[in-house]
Every structure is written in C-alpha cells, then in structure tokens.
Amino acid sequence: MNQSSNWDPQIAQNAIDELKGQPGALLPILHKIQNILGYIPKDSIPMIAKALQQTSAEIHGVVSFYHHFRTSPPGKHILQICRAEACQARGSRQLEAHVKDSLKVDYHATTADNTFTLEPVYCLGNCTNGPNIRVDDDIIAGVTSEKFDVIKEQKNTFVVELA
Structure with missing residues (x-):
C-alpha cells in the first residue's frame, strides 16, 4: 500500500x-x-x-x-484496539485510555509524527486472550500499558531505521 x-x-x-x-x-x-x-x-x-x-x-x-474509509493518508502503522465486550472485561478500556494519552490522538486520527493511525475495532477473534490490538496485520494478545509502550517503541525504532 x-x-x-x-x-x-x-x-x-x-x-x-x-x-x-x-x-x-x-x-x-x-x-x-x-x-x-x-x-x-x-x-x-x-x-x-x-x-x-x-x-x-x-x-x-x-x-x-463507513469508518473504514479515510480521506487523508494514514500513518505508517495502523493501530487498532479491540473494543468488544470480552476485551473490555479484560481491561481494554484502561489500555485504550493509555494508548490515546501516549499517542496524543483519538480514534480516526494520526500521530503528529505520522507513525500511527489509531482505529477502533470490534473483535479480533482472540477473545480469551484480550485485551487485543492489531498493528498493521499482526494481532497482539494480552496487551497491558507496559506491553504497549514496548510495542510503540519498537515500531518507532523500526520507522526511524527505515527512514
């Protein structure tokens, strides 16, 4: 793409x-x-x-x-947070708040450095292992705030290395 x-x-x-x-x-x-x-x-x-x-x-x-469609270029990585009930029961609301605060964006927005576009998703099919996120095509299970911070740093480093 x-x-x-x-x-x-x-x-x-x-x-x-x-x-x-x-x-x-x-x-x-x-x-x-x-x-x-x-x-x-x-x-x-x-x-x-x-x-x-x-x-x-x-x-x-x-x-x-349709929220799937966007009228401006997305960030280098599409980050989706599962908002389905099973993930909510396992802490996705707290994760969502942390991610939004960490990236300084809300849903359907792209970070100032154009690294991440944040989107909600309503099931990633991995309910027993939530809360789940998808970064590009990779589903990541059991994401805590700390685990997200590591993922964010890895993606930022990867982007910098490619630039």
Whole structure:
C-alpha cells in the first residue's frame, strides 16, 4: 500500500473504469482506491460521482459513513484496539485510555509524527486472550500499558531505521 499523499488521478480512474459496470460498484471502487493508496483522495470523489451518475455529496456520504474509509493518508502503522465486550472485561478500556494519552490522538486520527493511525475495532477473534490490538496485520494478545509502550517503541525504532 502506497501511503503517499502525492496521488495520481489515473489510479482512481483505473479503479473506476475496471469496476463501474458491476452492480453496486461504489464500495468496490472505494475499496480498490484505498487498498492502493491507503486512503480515498478527496479529489477522487467527483470522478467517482460522475462515473456512477451520482452526486459528490452521495459519494462523500458513503465515505464518511463507513469508518473504514479515510480521506487523508494514514500513518505508517495502523493501530487498532479491540473494543468488544470480552476485551473490555479484560481491561481494554484502561489500555485504550493509555494508548490515546501516549499517542496524543483519538480514534480516526494520526500521530503528529505520522507513525500511527489509531482505529477502533470490534473483535479480533482472540477473545480469551484480550485485551487485543492489531498493528498493521499482526494481532497482539494480552496487551497491558507496559506491553504497549514496548510495542510503540519498537515500531518507532523500526520507522526511524527505515527512514
């Protein structure tokens, strides 16, 4: 996934051209664009609207309704905290407060250094081992505040080494 804010409108146009003939094409088009770019560029919304003979407001309404879609580039790592009841019973609310305080962001926001985008998730399928988080594609079980701090430091170090 390219998470660059320098997007090429042709990427959106290719997704539109490929999928616009499908019934219910809007969601597949949005998913394809976000899978490639990491987000739905605001400038792609009028392009999608025109191709699907809808208004930009209708497309924006769908994008803003589903929290999965974002209209700005995400951080280098997507961090999700499980908010399901089983994880709550095992301490995810306290973990959530610690993470938000540590990263200085709320849900659906990206840290100032562009390292993490914080998102809620409502089950990671690992209920007996909660509280759980997912960092990118890795599910991590039994996360305490201390364990999160170690994970955060490892991801920050990894990002710095790659830069």
